[in-house]
Amino acid sequence: LRWDLNYLYLNKSVPHLEGPPEPLQFYRDWIGPNKPCIIRNAFSHWPALSRWTPIYLREKIGSKVISVAVTPNGYADAVAGDRFVMPEERQMSFSSVLDIIEGTKTGVFYVQKQCSNLLQELPELVDDLEPHVPWMSTALGKSPDAVNFWLGEANAVTSMHKDPYENLYCVISGEKHFILLPPTDRPFVPYGLYQSAVYQEQDGGEFKVIDNVDSHKVAWIPLDPLDPDLERFPQYRLARPLCCTVKAGEMLYLPSLWFHHVRQSHGCIAVNFWYDMEYDIKYNYFQLLESLSEVANGSS
Amino acid sequence: LRWDLNYLYLNKSVPHLEGPPEPLQFYRDWIGPNKPCIIRNAFSHWPALSRWTPIYLREKIGSKVISVAVTPNGYADAVAGDRFVMPEERQMSFSSVLDIIEGTKTGVFYVQKQCSNLLQELPELVDDLEPHVPWMSTALGKSPDAVNFWLGEANAVTSMHKDPYENLYCVISGEKHFILLPPTDRPFVPYGLYQSAVYQEQDGGEFKVIDNVDSHKVAWIPLDPLDPDLERFPQYRLARPLCCTVKAGEMLYLPSLWFHHVRQSHGCIAVNFWYDMEYDIKYNYFQLLESLSEVANGSS
Numbered sequence: 357l358r359w360d361l362n363y364l365y366l367n368k369s370v371p372h373l374e375g376p377p378e379p380l381q382f383y384r385d386w387i388g389p390n391k392p393c394i395i396r397n398a399f400s401h402w403p404a405l406s407r408w409t410p411i412y413l414r415e416k417i418g419s420k421v422i423s424v425a426v427t428p429n430g431y432a433d434a435v436a437g438d439r440f441v442m443p444e445e446r447q448m449s450f451s452s453v454l455d456i457i458e459g460t461k462t463g464v465f466y467v468q469k470q471c472s473n474l475l476q477e478l479p480e481l482v483d484d485l486e487p488h489v490p491w492m493s494t495a496l497g498k499s500p501d502a503v504n505f506w507l508g509e510a511n512a513v514t515s516m517h518k519d520p521y522e523n524l525y526c527v528i529s530g531e532k533h534f535i536l537l538p539p540t541d542r543p544f545v546p547y548g549l550y551q552s553a554v555y556q557e558q559d560g561g562e563f564k565v566i567d568n569v570d571s572h573k574v575a576w577i578p579l580d581p582l583d584p585d586l587e588r589f590p591q592y593r594l595a596r597p598l599c600c601t602v603k604a605g606e607m608l609y610l611p612s613l614w615f616h617h618v619r620q621s622h623g624c625i626a627v628n629f630w631y632d633m634e635y636d637i638k639y640n641y642f643q644l645l646e647s648l649s650e651v652a653n654g655s656s
Numbered sequence: 657l658r659w660d661l662n663y664l665y666l667n668k669s670v671p672h673l674e675g676p677p678e679p680l681q682f683y684r685d686w687i688g689p690n691k692p693c694i695i696r697n698a699f700s701h702w703p704a705l706s707r708w709t710p711i712y713l714r715e716k717i718g719s720k721v722i723s724v725a726v727t728p729n730g731y732a733d734a735v736a737g738d739r740f741v742m743p744e745e746r747q748m749s750f751s752s753v754l755d756i757i758e759g760t761k762t763g764v765f766y767v768q769k770q771c772s773n774l775l776q777e778l779p780e781l782v783d784d785l786e787p788h789v790p791w792m793s794t795a796l797g798k799s800p801d802a803v804n805f806w807l808g809e810a811n812a813v814t815s816m817h818k819d820p821y822e823n824l825y826c827v828i829s830g831e832k833h834f835i836l837l838p839p840t841d842r843p844f845v846p847y848g849l850y851q852s853a854v855y856q857e858q859d860g861g862e863f864k865v866i867d868n869v870d871s872h873k874v875a876w877i878p879l880d881p882l883d884p885d886l887e888r889f890p891q892y893r894l895a896r897p898l899c900c901t902v903k904a905g906e907m908l909y910l911p912s913l914w915f916h917h918v919r920q921s922h923g924c925i926a927v928n929f930w931y932d933m934e935y936d937i938k939y940n941y942f943q944l945l946e947s948l949s950e951v952a953n954g955s956s
Contacts, residue, residue, distance in 0.1 A: 380680040384797055388688040389936035497684055540940055636689035640840055641941035648948065 366538060370394055370600040370608075379495035387495060387522060390611040390638060392536055394600060398607045399526055404484040405605060408528050408625055410454050416480045418451035422467060427512075427555050428563035430464040433576075434515035440550035440574040441565055444557055457509055457623050466508035474503040474627060489524050489607075489629055496522065500629040510622035516545070516577045516615050521630040523610040527602045530624030534608065535581045536598045537615035539642050543649045544595040545615060546588075549573040581617045591653070613642055666838060670694055670900040670908075679795035682909075687795060687822060690911040690938060692836055694900060698907045699826055704784035705905060708828050708925055710754050716780045718751035722767060727812075727855050728863035730764040733876075734815035740850035740874040741865055744857055757809055757923050766812035767805065774803040774927060789824050789907075789929055796822065800929040810922035816845075816877045816915050821930035823910040827902045830924030834908065835881045836898045837915035839942050843949045844895040845915060846888075849873040881917045891953070913942055 376398045377385075386393050399405070425432040425443035432443035443466070456465050475482050488500050501521070518539070525532065537545065552568045579585070584592050602608045610616060612633035620626075633639070676698045677685075686693050699705070725732040725743035732743035743766070756765050775782050788800050801821070818839070825832065837845065852868045879885070884892050902908045910916060912933035920926075933939070 380683060380795065381797070383680060383683055383688065384795070388683065389934065391937075495680065495684070497681070538937070540937065540944070634689065637691075637838070637840065638938060638941070641938065641945070644840070644945065645941070 366596065367391065367598075370536070370598055372396060376491055379491045382491060383495045386609055387611065390539065390613070392598070392600075392611055392614060393609050394602060395607045395609065396605070398489070399485070400605065402485040402526075402528075404481070404528050404627070407484055410458065410623075414451050414454060417478055418449065418454075420450050420478065420480075421447050422450055422453070424448050424453055425466045425468055425512075426557060427464050427466075428557075430466075430509070430511035430513045431515060432466055432468070432512070433517070434513075435548065435550055435576050435578040436565070438550065439553040439565055439567070440576045442552065442554045444555045444563075453507065457507070464509055464512050466506075466512035468504070468506055468508070468514075474505045478505070485627060492522075492524055492629070492631065496631050498631065501632050502630040504628050504630070506620075506624070506626040506628065508620055508624065510620065512620065514616075514618040516579060516581055516617040518613050518615050519630070520612060520633050522612050522633055523608075523628055523630055525602060525608040525610055525628040526626060527604050527606055527608075528625040528627060529604050530621035531604065532602045532608075532621075532624060532626060533619040534600050534602065534610070535617040536600065536610070537581075537595055538598075539613040539615075539638075540645070541595045541615070542642065542645045543652060544591045544593075545577055545649075546579050546592065546653070547575050548578050549575055550578075577615070613639075666896065667691065667898075670836070670898055672696060676791055679791045682791060683795045686909055687911065690839070690913070692898070692900075692911055692914060693909050694902060695907045695909065696905070698789070699785070700905065702785040702826075702828075704781070704828050704927070707784055710758065710923075714751050714754060717778055718749065718754075720750050720778065720780075721747050722750055722753070724748050724753055725766045725768055725812075726857065727764050727766075728857075730766075730809070730811035730813045731815060732766055732768070732812070733817070734813075735848065735850055735876050735878040736865070738850065739853040739865060739867070740876045742852065742854045744855045744863075753807065757807070764809050764812050766808035768808070768814075774805045778805070785927060792822075792824055792929070792931065796931050798931060801932050802930040804928050804930070806920075806924070806926040806928070808920055808924065810920065812920065814916075814918040816879060816881055816917040818913050818915045819930070820912060820933050822912050822933055823908075823928055823930055825902060825908040825910055825928040826926060827904050827906055827908075828925040828927060829904050830921035831904065832902045832908075832921075832924060832926060833919040834900050834902065834910070835917040836900065836910070837881075837895055838898075839913040839915075839938075840945070841895045841915070842942065842945045843952065844891045844893075845877055845949075846879050846892065846953070847875050848878050849875055850878075877915070913939075 371393050373393055373395045424446050426446050427443045453465060453467055475487050493499055550573060552571045552574045553565045554568060555563045556566050557563050579589050579592060581597055586593055671693050673693055673695045724746050726746050727743045753765060753767055775787050793799055850873060852871045852874045853865045854868060855863045856866050857863050879889050879892060881897055886893055
């Protein structure tokens with residue numbers, strides 16, 4: 357059996373569009389085919405692009421308490437040794453997060469307000485951006501499930517994973533570096549089952565790993581696409597990673613079920629929109645591929 | 657490995673829409689998800705619906721010579737024994753085809769002008785219908801590759817197969833009976849390799865099967881969904897056939913790569929539009945499923 361079919365639908369790099377597309381054309385060219393692209397000039401009218409400086413954000417939301425992911429090494433939600441380790445979730449004021457990012461401190465801090473509605477929780481920022489992406493909402497016939505806010509340090513890394521969302525990722529300042537793998541590369545992506553655990557900073561400043569004893573094991577990807585261990589994961593040789601950088605003012609369309617690994621420049625600010633994916637024929641094909649991959653790799 | 661995943665995307669029957677859809681909504685709800693539906697009132701404005709009686713057609717195109725598929729049993733392009741047998745292609749005037757359909761004669765006649773442009777070859781009929789389906793052309797961003805004309809007897813059957821087209825099938829008079837299988841049922845559909853042959857009517861009226869000696873073998877589906885031989889093809893038990901009847905004035909959207917078997921009422925007239933399919937992620941998933949099915953079933 358040859359897994360390495362010639363995937364006609366894939367581009368060799370992530371193409372750029374020079375402006376916001378028509379909804380139908382975007383559906384036909386990118387959402388339906390499940391292909392990523394970078395859209396320029398799609399949110400030039402957002403005041404956030406010029407306004408969101410540290411001074412402005414301190415003034416507007418400095419006293420607001422938000423949830424921050426803290427880790428010793430920048431890896432929140434990632435495999436470390438034989439554990440799947442989640443960050444310490446710490447409540448702190450937005451100002452103190454900015455202090456850390458502008459200064460120095462042990463640990464890596466990452467504001468990653470996932471599964472939350474940025475505009476409901478930070479109404480002070482509501483005038484700085486739109487609550488959805490109109491042509492995307494029209495194309496999909498629905499509003500986003502979540503609008504997330506991201507602010508982090510250069511060494512805060514999001515390990516390889518996939519989401520059941522059509523994702524529009526808008527970089528407000530700095531830049532984000534993505535490594536993308538199509539869902540059809542699922543057979544080349546190793547998974548393992550890991551005891552889940554959480555980081556906990558000690559008084560001395562070092563971090564301990566505390567097991568979540570009553571949780572199920574977590575299926576996660578142990579492979580680091582920045583330095584893939586091809587002796588342990590030889591099937592990854594057949595994967596077709598696409599790398600791209602999304603700059604301030606640019607928007608990445610990251611299609612549902614694409615694997616992605618994300619890095620960023622220091623202090624990079626981004627907002628993303630999650631639109632629920634359709635559980636359609638593509639999803640069922642993916643499920644089949646997933647169960648085949650599990651059989652082929654002995655449940656990993 | 658369980659092939660029989662729960663295909664969330666499938667309906668238990670073919671749904672009806674009560675009027676022509678908006679292009680984007682049709683793309684999102686049916687083309688993208690690759691799901692069939694029947695559209696009512698989609699071509700009520702075509703004069704063909706009331707005009708295309710035998711008398712009118714005799715008058716307009718009666719003297720026109722067209723290509724007709726003739727078989728002893730109604731099966732054109734189908735497996736018969738250890739052969740894949742194609743019909744005798746006979747050139748006859750449209751009037752003589754109507755004589756046969758209205759009278760009696762050995763052999764089954766089927767006008768199936770595939771891969772041809774009805775409106776270029778029969779310009780006499782150009783005022784009776786539209787040359788494309790405007791909302792479909794807008795949705796897909798292209799014109800149809802072919803417009804086909806179908807006229808046949810009650811025992812003219814199209815054996816189970818699939819096409820690389822998005823297909824809109826418009827019944828002008830009579831009715832068509834479809835048995836449909838989704839592309840995700842590919843593992844349950846048996847294929848064999850057959851010597852290709854063609855029917856040839858003899859002077860006595862009986863038909864001989866003549867091998868096409870210099871042609872490659874043809875991969876075709878030997879299974880008859882009207883009477884499936886489950887001892888020979890046990891995997892077909894897992895298939896999920898959908899049956900539907902398309903009546904005069906109704907249009908079937910038959911998505912690309914769906915398997916279909918077609919019967920019709922006597923003298924049924926239909927026109928269909930073939931729009932080239934996209935070779936996108938769905939196509940690549942299908943190819944993978946195809947190669948897996950070949951491995952699992954030993955190249956059949």
